Amino acid sequence: MDKKDILIKDVLVKNVITLNYDSPLSEALGIMKKHNFHQIPITKKKRFIGMLCLRNIITKNVDPEHTKSESLIIKTPVLNPENRIEDAVELLLNTGIKCLPVLDKNDRLEGVVSETDLIDFLTKNYSIKDITSELFTISEDQTIGKVRNMFREKNISRIPVVDKENRLVGIIRNMDLIKTMTPEKEKFYDEKIPVDKLSVKTIMTRPIVVGEEKNIRDVIPLIKKHGEVIIMQEDVPVGIITAKDILELMRFKPSKEIYVEITGLRGEEEQIKLDIDNEIKRFVQKFSRMLKNLEYLFIHVEKLRESGKRKYFDVRTRFKTPLGMFVSRAGSWDLLEAVGKALDRLEKEVKKKYDKIAEKHKI
Template sequence: MAAIDLMEKTTVVDAGTDLAKAISAASKEPNILHFGVTNNGVYAGLVDDRVLRDFTGPSSTKVGKLTAHPKTVSPRTSDEDVMAAFLNGDDKVLPVIDDGKILGVVTRWGALSSMVASNAVKGKKISEYMTRKLVSITEETTISQARKTFKENNLFRVPVLDKQSRMTGVISTYDLAVKVSPHTAGAARQSTFEPTLLERIGKEPITSIMSTNVASVTQNDSLSNALKQMIERRVMGLVITEEGKPIGMLAAKDVMRACLMEKPAPIQIVGLKEDETMLKQSLFDECNTFLAKWNKTIDLAPEDSLTLHVKSKVEGKKKRFEVKSRLTIEGNVFSSRTPPNVDEHKQNWDLHLAVRESLQELAKIIKKYAELKKKRAMSREEE
């Protein structure tokens, strides 16, 4: 299954469109807000409720000033690579781009729909993948305070509790984007002592915009049931409850991680045809050499794994190989492939060289990950 099979429509607006007008056109989709932005007909970026989470300016702002640039996929990108793209970032939707034009988007639950017929989550419990560190707010929390909580904790959804710590609703970035952002056009202050419209809205209790129809499950429920709920209710996360009280969250990314990490063996080589299996041991050796080298940099854990997907095609009297490499590190999924174009890659008539080139591309990605991880660690130490 490819991105084109998972794709959904998205509203497309010009970069000069007012935010309020764009939101009005795009907010017909429940639980998520997104619209593509073009400049002279060419894709220029995307705006979703994640982008608007921290935005407090006037709704007359032109959307071209707000565009984010999430990872993009082509119509031919595989469903596995789509999930890997979601896992390696915070994007809620991935634009599907072809020849500079946006065709649509793939949402997180759209990506999950490809796993319905799979056995990847069969027999697994929610308790194995849920996040137990829970951030919540109370019914007395104001909209302004909730926005601050979202920003400080980099969240998209939090449960709302009453005085008995029972859940009465959920507030999400979608609620903030659709129910608050379009109404801040008159943000100009009339006098030094008069609050702006944005400030007045910010003092409203969160109960005025929260959603009360909450999608929830228990930690003993199956992961397949959670997958079904996310797709049917079109939500990107479920609240885990126990006796009416929230004890954790299960995000779409948690389910994706379970799907992509179903095979825990350190090295997997799949796709070899019968007459190619004699090369399997030498390919294992290539993989072991690769892991031994990078283990010094990224400290691979026993649960991390490297998978090679091999495809071969007979052309005349020769075989042409395409190899996709996938490495899981700390729950993240990194993947690369051998360039399939013969002009770009003249060596893919040899399987070992195809594997080597695929691993070289993977090494570039891992190097960036290791450097970013090091920078974050240094930043935390300085704080």
């Protein structure tokens, strides 16, 4: 069956666990840990009112026993059973969340569709070197508090732990932080020491690793089970692949010219959109003169937090060229500046590789 013919009703997960809006966060965290859920639909009078996301809980300084789930829910786009899976892919990438609700005509929850429900529908195989995302790591000497800050500031939900030689020794996922917020925390630390001052070694777990020679189809089962795979060169981590990275490949539409797509600009002023479009055109024109057969440039904008009327923007890029895949990331309170920084970093990485190859073939 062609991917375009597959509807949400064909892939949605039914009979999902939900929580009432006035349930304490501690109950939600217990369910998340038990079932490895990153999101839980929240209902009021049996109607869906929003989604509770793990990443929004673990980065907040809240008391789970005395905080209602309603206080941290987010409004999400919704799907209906007749939508296509392509619609779900777009919404998941545009919003940055892991799971979308599927509602009937009466706003009652029929089920959910998650990233991992969709990645099996990737039709083309790729080398994992072509899709590896930028990798943030943390030293084994750092604290849980530092992990929490990095999750919030870098907009990530897992981070590999490395030793002084940059060798991989563990990983911390947002799911691992649950134990720092529930009664379970009493089992693994002395209450005289604040949780955020504890070593990352206290909660890190074993990472799932693969070599660079693998193809994406080799690692999809691992990603469905564990959430990510770490790409290794000997003992050193060099990249990471998550379900989001695979969804981006599913959105790719082949073209004779470079395919450019930017997401996350909904609600921004038209002049800002025009300025960003001009920045992207200048970037593409520059590299079109330098390299032939450019494939695609993806740019994703996400609003991480707000301060008054100001918004902080996180911009991620992925640029497929004949020299390989390049990624960059930048943030700023100014959207145009954030995009500019991300493109500048991308340009430096491509030129570094280009100059290295040119020098190697220099006569």
